[in-house]
Amino acid sequence: MPVRILVPTPLRPFTGQQAVVAAEGATVGELLRALTATHPELRPHLFSAQGTLRSFVNVYVNDDDIRHLKREDTPVRPTDTVSIVPSVAGGSDALSNEEVQRYSRHLIIPEVGVEGQRRLKNARVVCIGAGGLGSPASLYLAAAGVGTLGIVDFDVVDFSNLQRQILYSSSDVGRRKVDAAAARLTSLNPEVRVVTHETPLSSANALDILKDYDVVVDGADNFPTRYLVNDACVLLGKPNAYGSIFRFDGQASVFATKGGPCYRCLYPEPPPPGLVPSCAEGGVLGVLPGIIGTIQATEAIKLVLGIGNTLAGRLLLLDALSMEFRTMKLRRDPACPVCGDRPTVTSLIDYQQFCGIPAATAAAASTPAVPEIAVDALKSAIDRHERLWILDVREPREFEICRIPGSTLIPLGDLPKRLAEIPRGADAPDIVVHCKMGGRSAKAVALLRDQGITNARNLTGGILAWIDRVDPTLPKY
DSSP: OOEEEEOOGGGGGGGTTOSEEEEOOSBHHHHHHHHHHHSGGGHHHHBOTTSOBOTTEEEEETTEEOTTSOGGGOBOOTTOEEEEEEOOOSSOOOOOHHHHHHTHHHHTSTTTHHHHHHHHHHOEEEEEOSSTTHHHHHHHHHHHTOSEEEEEOOOBOOGGGTTTOTTOOGGGTTSBHHHHHHHHHHHHOTTSEEEEEOSOOOTTTHHHHHTTOSEEEEOOSSHHHHHHHHHHHHHHTOOEEEEEEEBTEEEEEEESOTTSOOHHHHOSSOOOTTTSOOHHHHOBOTTHHHHHHHHHHHHHHHHHHTOSOOSBTEEEEEETTTTEEEEEEOOOOTTOTTTSSSOSOOSOOOHHHHTTOOOHHHHHHSOOSSOEEOHHHHHHHHHTTOOEEEEEOSOHHHHHHOOOTTOEEOOGGGGGGGGGGSOOSTTOOEEEEEOSSSHHHHHHHHHHHHTTOTTEEEETTHHHHHHHHTOTTSOOO
């Protein structure tokens, strides 16, 4: 009867990537010789030229270390499980007594075990962003024992983060995210070394930051950073555990693995600026990033351990409203400009420009696409009792949260069919259009100007800027 043998990750290339194989034998020696007869490339890794079992290869029968016995003569039964545990170069492999206790539920899983936990201890994983996705991902990676955990973020904790960014508590509001994250993760697991990078990820620093990590977890919240992370991972040969969220919908995949697709194979070009609203504008169910971020952490751990089937070559879609998961096949695009057969993107580019977002200097030097007015100028005009008509193009549910006094609500989607309500003519008041942050209202001003209403201006920064600089008593969302 065959005996089950667990093959460690370093030796799986010699067993056709099989983690579990079967062989027949009455003793450990017979079993391993039968194994190497079936997989001859494995033989020099287990036996010396003289045919003796190598001293740097340990063998466990079930959970028993048989080094104190004559290892090759140890009897085995069909109900036994034999584990091969070779030494692994690099890093601090030894697990302390505290670590054994902390990770005990990992150690008894055959696919992880002591060797796998050592691999996690020696692993280096970086999270791009410490927000909705980065929060659950980093917490579970720290809890799992990833030895070095990088955090890239340059934001501060805001009250609006607490609905979903579970790294933080109310006492962290106003604190730098990297500092709050490092304190929380270290508190969760003092064995983990947290490395903080308080900087926006850019073409100038991405390769230097990411090169020292084994796996990248992409928790970005904007398209320029997504494409930057993707291209940097392809150029560096680093797997990218990707996740994205919006309202009730989530996506997850693994990009930039050897022979697998990258993010550009899925989305060759970004949408035009403003076409796809951000979570800040469109909202997100608070628990959704917890689900997707945990999936990203799962994929990162599998990549470190070399176990299971990752989402490489697949796109996982989640509709949390109906609680339906779907998995779509992805194929590498041979014509992809980054990972294709003849790549044309061989270095990092200007991702703001690639996504159609002008650089700050260029935007300042050029004429704005639509006329604008600052919130302090609007407040002064109101105080002077100037004739103004303030148009709010947000959604009704946003209008219920907070509003600028005297404003009229016409949601952007309704504006084309409600143009008759807009004052026009020689004696019409000046029109100021606003939304939450200025993106939707800019579209509204452009629409009005196309209809011949040329006295409309966009409120720079939207109602959030109004709250920050004019009326902080209004609730901020």
